C-alpha cells in the first residue's frame with residue numbers, strides 16, 4: 001500500500017496569545033508549534049497500515065519554513081519521505097486553495113490511500129481532506145474511528161463517528177481519502193534510531209509550476225474567503241473569578257456554592 | 265438586487281434535526297438584514313410530512329428533493345443533488361446546521377461549485393450589503409471575522425446554539441418539488457449499517473454533580489485527586505475527549521458532541537479548555553465551576569465561578585474545604 005498523510009503544523013495554544021500587527025492572525029513569534037492532534041493519529045494509522053502491507057508512507061505539509069520541523073518528526077516516526085509545499089504562492093489560503101495545492105502534489109504519487117486529520121486545532125475548517133478528495137475525484141469519509149482494509153477487493157471498511165454516540169459503517173472504493181478522528185489508535189514515540197535516520201530522508205519542495213498549478217488559484221489569492229480580523233471574546237461576561245492562593249480560593253468557592261448558588 | 269437565501273435542513277427518518285431550526289432562524293434573520301427571501305431545502309425519502317412541518321415557518325418556499333436514493337445519507341448523492349439544485353436556482357447564501365453530516369459533505373460541495381465556504385459560523389453582521397461571519401478559531405480562544413471574496417454562492421454552516429429556534433417566525437410556505445436526475449448521482453460510499461457506538465455502563469445524564477477531567481490533569485495517575493473531589497461532592501467523574509483518547513478513563517465518561525450531554529446541578533471542569541465540542545455537552549448545567557491555569561481559557565466564558573490556578577493544588581484544596589465545611 002502506498003499511503004500519503006497530510007499533516008499541519010499548528011501553534012501550541014496554551015500559551016498567552018496576542019493579535020498580530022495586521023490584526024488578522026496571532027503573533028507567532030514566541031509560540032511553539034506541534035503537529036495537529038488528529039493528524040498525529042492519521043500518521044500513526046498510516047504507519048501501521050504500511051507495516052502490515054509492506055507499504056510506504058509519504059508525508060505532505062503545506063506551510064512556511066518552520067513546518068520542516070514537523071516533517072522531520074514524521075520522518076523520525078517512520079515516514080519514508082516528505083513533501084513540503086512552502087512556496088509563498090501556496091500560503092495563506094482557505095481550505096479550497098489549500099486542498100487544491102495538496103491534491104496537486106498528491107496526484108502524481110500513485111497512492112492507494114490519503115489520510116488527513118479531521119480538523120485543525122488552529123483554524124478548524126475540518127474541510128481540507130474532503131476538498132482534496134473532490135479535487136482527486138476520490139471517495140472520502142470524515143471523522144473516521146475505524147479503518148479495515150480489504151486489499152484484494154480494493155476496498156476499505158470505515159467506521160465514521162456520528163453525533164450522539166452513533167457510528168456509520170461503510171465501504172469505500174480505493175483510492176480514497178480518510179479524515180481521521182483523534183483517538184483511533186495510540187501514536188508512537190520517535191526512537192533515537194528513527195531520529196537519526198530521519199536526517200538522511202528526503203524532503204522535496206516542489207513549487208506551483210512543478211505541480212502544474214496556476215499560482216493565482218492557490219494560497220491567499222486563490223482563496224474564496226478572507227479573514228478581516230481576529231479578536232478575543234468580549235470580556236465581562238463569564239465567570240466570577242475567585243482570587244487567592246489555592247486554600248483561600250477553595251474555601252471561598254465552597255462558601256459561594258453553599259450560600260450564593262445554594263447547591264451544596 | 266434582493267438576496268436569495270437557502271437553508272438546507274437535516275432530517276433523519278423524517279424527523280428534522282434540532283440545529284436545523286436554528287439554521288432556519290439564521291436564514292430568516294439574514295434575509296431580513298439583506299432585504300431578501302429565505303427558502304428551505306429538504307433532502308430525503310418520504311418527505312411529505314417533514315416538508316409540511318418546515319412549511320409552517322415564514323419562508324419563501326420549501327424545496328423538497330424526495331427520492332428513494334436519498335433515504336440514507338451519502339455524501340455523493342447529497343452533494344450532487346445540492347450541486348445541481350444550486351447551479352439552477354443560484355442562491356446567494358446557502359446555510360446548513362454545522363453537524364457531523366454537514367461537515368462530511370459540505371466541503372466537497374464547495375469544491376465542486378468552486379464556492380466560498382465558511383464553516384462553523386456563530387454570528388454575522390451585514391456591512392454595506394456584504395456579510396461578515398464570525399467563527400471560532402484556536403479552540404474557541406479567539407474569533408475570526410471572515411468574508412467571502414468574488415462572485416458565486418457562499419456556503420455557511422452554523423454552530424449549535426448560535427441562533428435561537430425559539431425566535432423562529434411562523435408562516436406558511438408553498439412546497440415545491442426539486443426534480444433532479446437522481447439516477448445519475450453516485451453515492452461515493454456504500455453504507456453497511458448505522459449502529460450504536462459501544463454502549464457504556466455509565467449514564468451521566470442523571471448525576472446531580474459531575475467532576476470533569478481535562479487534559480490538564482496531565483496523566484492517568486492524577487485521576488484519583490479528581491475522584492476524591494467527586495466523592496466529596498457525591499458526584500460522578502466525567503471527562504473531555506483527549507482524556508478518553510489517551511485511555512485515562514473509559515469512553516462512557518466522555519462529555520460533549522460525540523459523548524454524553526449532561527445538565528447536572530453542579531459541573532466542575534478541571535483542566536478543560538472549553539472547546540465548543542465539549543461545551544455543547546455541558547453548558548446547560550445549573551452551576552459551572554472552572555479550574556484552569558490559563559485565565560484566557562474559553563471555559564471561563566461559560567462558567568459561573570472560576571479559579572485560575574494549578575488543578576493539582578486547587579482540586580485537593582477544594583476537597584479539603586468541602587470536608588472542613590461538612591465538619592463544622
Ligand SMILES: Cc1cc2nc3c(=O)[nH]c(=O)nc-3n(C[C@H](O)[C@H](O)[C@H](O)COP(=O)(O)OP(=O)(O)OC[C@H]3O[C@@H](n4cnc5c(N)ncnc54)[C@H](O)[C@@H]3O)c2cc1C
Pocket residue numbers: 014118119143403477478479480481503504505506507518519520521522523534535536537538539540541542545555556557558561573574575576
Ligand atoms: C468532531 C469533533 C468531535 C469532538 N467531540 C468532543 C467531545 O465529545 N468531547 C470533548 O470534550 N471534546 C471533543 N472534541 C475535541 C475538542 O475539540 C477539544 O480538543 C477537547 O475538548 C479539548 O479537551 P481539553 O479541554 O481537555 O484539552 P485542551 O484543549 O488541551 O485543554 C487543556 C486545558 O488544561 C489547562 N491546564 C493544563 N495544565 C493544567 C494544570 N496543571 N492546572 C489547571 N489547568 C491546566 C490548559 O490551560 C488548557 O486550558 C471533538 C473534536 C472534534 C473535531
